Amino acid sequence: MKKSPQERKLERLLRSSKFSASGFMGNDRRNLWEIIDEDASEIMRAGKTMEEIAQRMRQITDTAKKGLGDWVHVSKTIKASVDDNRGTIPCPWPHHIRSLKRITTVQHIPTETIIRWSELNIHLIEEHGFFEGRGSAFRIEPSILVDILFPDE
Numbered sequence: 001m002k003k004s005p006q007e008r009k010l011e012r013l014l015r016s017s018k019f020s021a022s023g024f025m026g027n028d029r030r031n032l033w034e035i036i037d038e039d040a041s042e043i044m045r046a047g048k049t050m051e052e053i054a055q056r057m058r059q060i061t062d063t064a065k066k067g068l069g070d071w072v073h074v075s076k077t078i079k080a081s082v083d084d085n086r087g088t089i090p091c092p093w094p095h096h097i098r099s100l101k102r103i104t105t106v107q108h109i110p111t112e113t114i115i116r117w118s119e120l121n122i123h124l125i126e127e128h129g130f131f132e133g134r135g136s137a138f139r140i141e142p143s144i145l146v147d148i149l150f151p152d153e
């Protein structure tokens with residue numbers, strides 16, 4: 001399918017380092033729509049929706065905020081800390097949304113896997129189904145995220 005000028009512009013923005021050092025696409029060779037499609041299938045296979053994932057991420061951030069930068073045990077398998085980075089970052093999609101730069105770091109206690117997200121990641125997942133490209137600093141692998149967020153399922 002031919003891309004519209006808006007889509008081309010968006011992809012250029014996502015590949016640039018205007019918003020974050022490695023850009024949102026990292027070194028991923030797939031185009032934006034391929035990345036979004038593949039991640040959406042992964043989430044569907046896991047039986048989840050973007051809304052459920054975003055909601056759980058937000059709950060974890062909200063609980064961890066109380067630690068004021070220290071680890072908070074969110075559940076039996078998760079501890080998290082929130083770094084209160086001031087300032088906001090714009091969503092690259094053309095709708096004038098800004099997100100806090102706040103970073104949540106999550107440790108999956110049984111495997112010691114660490115993942116992290118910014119408020120913008122939550123927005124990008126919820127509104128745009130975008131987990132960022134491979135190699136970008138804030139790419140979150142959907143399968144790993146789902147395993148950590150929903151450990152009992």
Ligand SMILES: [Zn+2]
Binds near residue numbers: 092093095097124128
């Ligand atoms: Zn947006």
